[in-house]
Amino acid sequence: MQAPAHRIPHRQALADWQATHFLWEVKGKVATITLNRPEKKNPLTFESYAELGDLFRALAFDTSIKAVVVTGAGGNFCAGGDVFEIIEPLTGRDMPGLLQFTRMTGELVKAMRACPQPIISAIDGICVGAGAIIAMASDLRVGTAKTKVAFLFNKVGLAGCDMGACAILPRIIGQGRASELLYTGRMMGGEEGHAWGFFNRLAAPEAVLAEATALAGEIADGPTFANSITKRMLHMEWTMSVDEAIEAEAMAQAICMDTKDFRRAFEAFAAKTKPVFEGD
Incomplete structure (x- = not known):
């Protein structure tokens, strides 16, 4: 069964909170989430899904944090759900257990969209599957020319309609372009993603986090x-x-x-x- 959510007291000052399944840092008015399994390109687990969702819900109650940056360690953003820690266990679940999982993953996107702070993703390298969904669910995206984004669901025999992709992605890049990515599961490069409007801007790989953080700081200094x-x-x-x-x-x-x-x-x-x- 899925891991229980990591409950975060909604009145806790999140600047002092310690994450378990990713890195969490608050500097001034900007918080940074770093997906931190670089040896595997930062895949998600049942536990990190739950903890991320609970964190974004808790952010609604923290008035000192004004913007959030999401990034990945080691030159990649996120390789999606971990094959052996998520995909393999799912093959043994019954329908109620599968629905429990898919609803839980959708709750992460709901939490990101309900979070009042603007979310800026700093995306280098691989950004696929659920990683592409996290990028999509963010408010703004800073990429690099080397970024590779793919909604890989059909590559593993699933529909492209995962975690709100069919609702949100067409609103970012248009119905036809979203349809192509969701039907084929192909990689979208950084320059193509910028031309299509998926990325708000591109930066050099060594500067992408600084660029996203500066943008977050600019927004955090606003009203x-x-x-x-x-x-x-x-x-x-x-x-x-x-x-x-x-x-x-x-x-x-x-x-x-x-x-x-x-x-x-x-x-x-x-x-x-x-x-x-x-x-x-």
């Missing part, structure tokens, strides 16, 4: 309450009509206009200075 509203509306408006979206955004913007950051921005403009946002 972070408003940023969390932007993330929420980007997610919610997928299922809204245009009229519903306009009304929802009217209400969301009115809430933001009631923040101190909105007042700070006006006062800085009036004084011809740069606003210092505090996220409230």
Whole structure:
């Protein structure tokens, strides 16, 4: 059976929290998750799936962390689910056990999208299977020319509709391009991914983490309450009509206009200075 989730107290200061199945570091307002099994290209296990999902849920309660970077150790991002620690055990499960697993993996994507902090993935080398899903579920992606992304599910006899791929990937790169990747499972190179809009920008392999961290820092220095509203509306408006979206955004913007950051921005403009946002 799947491992139990690693419960993180929702009121715990996550800067002091110690991860078990990956590396976790908080510097200032930016947290970094490093998938850390470089000898196997950083595959996921039942335990790391559960711990990652619980962490992203807990981030909703930590107001000191304003942005999150996800990366992998050793020049690769993530090789997906570990063949011998996940795939092999799944071949022996019954249908209820398989559904338990697929729902658990989907909860990770739900947690990433519900997490109010923008998530930036720094992606070098191999980024396949569930690793490609983590990249897809992030808000922004920084890659390299050497990055190789593949949604490999059909290569192991599965459908491309895994962890929300058929809903999210077409919204990033378009229906036709997403269909090609999901039907063929082929590798998408870094430059192709950038041209298609999967990557927001490319960097040299030795600079990709620094580039993603700098981008996270820039976002973390902005009006972070408003940023969390932007993330929420980007997610919610997928299922809204245009009229519903306009009304929802009217209400969301009115809430933001009631923040101190909105007042700070006006006062800085009036004084011809740069606003210092505090996220409230």
